[in-house]
Amino acid sequence: MKNILKSTLALLSVLVAFTSCDNASKSNNSGALSSSAAEKVYVAPGEHDEFYAFISGGFSGQLSVYGLPSGRLFKVIPVFSQDAEKAYGYNEETKPMLNTSHGFVPWDDAHHPDISQTNGVVDGRWVFINGNNTPRIAKIDLSTFETTEIIEVPNSAGNHSSSFVTENSEYVVAGTRFSVPIPQKDMPIKDYKGNFKGSLSFISIDPEHGHMDIKFQLIMPGFDYDLSHPGRGKSHGWFFFTTYNTEEASTLMEVNASQNDKDFIAAVNWKKIEDYVNNGGGTMMPANYAHNVYDEATHSATSTMKKEVRIVNPLDVPGAVYFLPTPKSPHGCDVDPSGEYIVGNGKLSANLTVHSFTKMLDAIENNKVAGDAYGIPILNFEDVLAGVVEQPGLGPLHTEFDGKGNAYTTFFISSEVVKWKLGTWDVVDRQPCYYSVGHLMIPGGNSQKPFGKYVVAMNKITKDRYLPTGPEVTQSAQLYDISGEKMELLLDFPTIGEPHYAAGCPADLIKPRSKKLFKLEDNKHPYAALSEADTKVVRDGKIVHVYMTTIRSHFAPDNIEGVKVGDKVYFHVTNLEQDYDVPHGVSIIGANTSELLIMPGQTETFLWEPKQVGVWPFYCTDFCSALHQEMQGYVRVSPANSNTPLKWSLGEDIE
């Protein structure tokens, strides 16, 4: 009996111990943060954040602008998707931005923003970002925070190993994830192997205006080119791409593309190919792709279809491309700030593989070739290996660097960020992510000079981290302080779409250049009315052009007569304001498009096709002033066969 009592007590105490243990670990995981963490992310009212973070919206197609460390959202820049709030892709001026060889494509999957660089340091001039689905690269101007250029990438599919910028912004590089027939043709899918090809596109950037032009496309074997990064410093002139599906499977990929023990990192000496191309190398191939450019002076975009592209066969440029064997379908391909280490994040491997640029050059010089794939030399794994981070976690995806000799790698499966040391390959610290982190971002991370104060982890799964909102919950990012030896979780913040990847830089790089308004005298829009005296209504057959202006708090004209059912009425609205943060908006009842949101000094146009006789009001949609509610007007719509004369006025009755 005594024994039973004793053992019962023992069992109970063990249970109690376990329970309390459980409680303790729970409060460690999700309990209130220490007040110091709260202070670290607190930006007092009216104060500004230290960093900008440009976080892609993933399948939203857009790019969001956050402040760090506060995690506050400032703007969603429409890039690949229509945005009714800002009329992007709805007004006549920006519709051409979304033109492609497949026609108007109002959506894409925006993945990897990257900030332009000068001398290996982020310069805050432009952000480039890739559209995955209908391959495109966009350029966002960081003086206006608007998308000013989009170029379609031909011969590509699933534009994923993109859009990374070389250290003097010579190129923004776009690699294909899906190999396809090049040129496209009708053929059996099962004949993939050996017949499909993968293109790696080097898009030159005009140093002055940032205009993009495809310099050449490298036509590679039919693997999946997953991610990429440029060499820097000593490895400047090279570009590295991870590959998977070196099996060249085309069905049940999760199994069939995971068979090879090692896939490759493709090392591309783009300087060598650039020389080859500059000397007339490569061949022009017929193509059809859109190049869309937004002009700040006309406030309008134009779309041009380009009809050829220069392609380069890697076998024609000996010594330009090598394969570095890398275990198990590597995903992220990350180069450290010195340019020496190339990290292959083998997502199905338990270890992290790090290659050495110096050893790679040595192996090339000494011709230590293990074999070839479609004629491209494969170097020996051991000859290029710098080191291995042993068993750091499960499912390594991406690595960034703090500029102090440390690397930070995300692990999707074990849901954590792991800090390790370059050179010794020792794990220093690990912090959990909530949950299943994908990319991570350190401001300036893809450059020679990272600003290693914070890391943002961008998670794929949110579940219970915020107030629930039905089956679909917000996506989530997390901010960690990495200024000390140990990382410290500071903040969760919700994001738009999928926070796929981000680029960040000190706010001071961008803030002074941010435009406050567009100068009216610089407005070269063909339908601008630069003063109320210039306003008019012009009929050209069934097309009516309204040259309208806005200023607090009225439209000019605000009474229009003589419009008829069946007309196409273009409202060209110029905002005459020249003061910071005084936009006006406008729409009219029944318009089959979005409102306009017109910045000071800007002209935008929307189309209205009146279908019913009557007198229809329009009004200002952005609360502009104390008399905003009075900012309204009327259009009289007469029957199609009527003779109502065209008239317009402001401040007096129409005679």
Place this chain on the structure above:
Amino acid sequence: MGIIKMKRSNIIMLIAALLPLGLFFFPLWKITLEAPQYPTPLGMYIHINDFSDVHPHDIKNINLMNHYVGMKYIPEAIPEFKIFPIGIIITTLIGLIIAFKGNYKWFLFWFILMILLSSAGLYDFYLWEHDYGHDLDPKAIMKFTNPDGSVMGFQPPLFGSKDILNFRAHSYPMLGAFFLGFGIAASFIAYLFGKKHNKIPS
């Protein structure tokens, strides 16, 4: 004859006569309007011959604000912009002649002339401000009355700071006014020097 031979009082008078020319290079006055919505305040410089923006488009934006209470637009030009420069040039010429030819009593004459003219200029400026602040459009969007029932005016202060509805208006002289002021003061000093020098037999 050279400047070297000039008496000290005449040299001071020469400087006094030249100083007001600074009005052609620097603004005379500045009016600033502060409000919560204007973290960068709106401002206007008044020059001897022009109004100008402190920040680009400030005058346009002041006009936009003022039209709500029925104030007129700040004019592109006023007659004073023609008269004042001529006045300054003439008084400078007179001052120069006095500096070279005149004795100290004429310095006092110039000093008094300048005081009178400047006072007249300030009074003219006040009248303009008063008219600008009180001659309101009867169709003004917003009409305000004082506690005694009279129509509220929006005259900026001639000198100093004042609350006008949501704005705090500041009105202060600028470098050009100091040039003028120092010039006038210098002529009086020249007079004092001349008077002192005259008493000592030489």
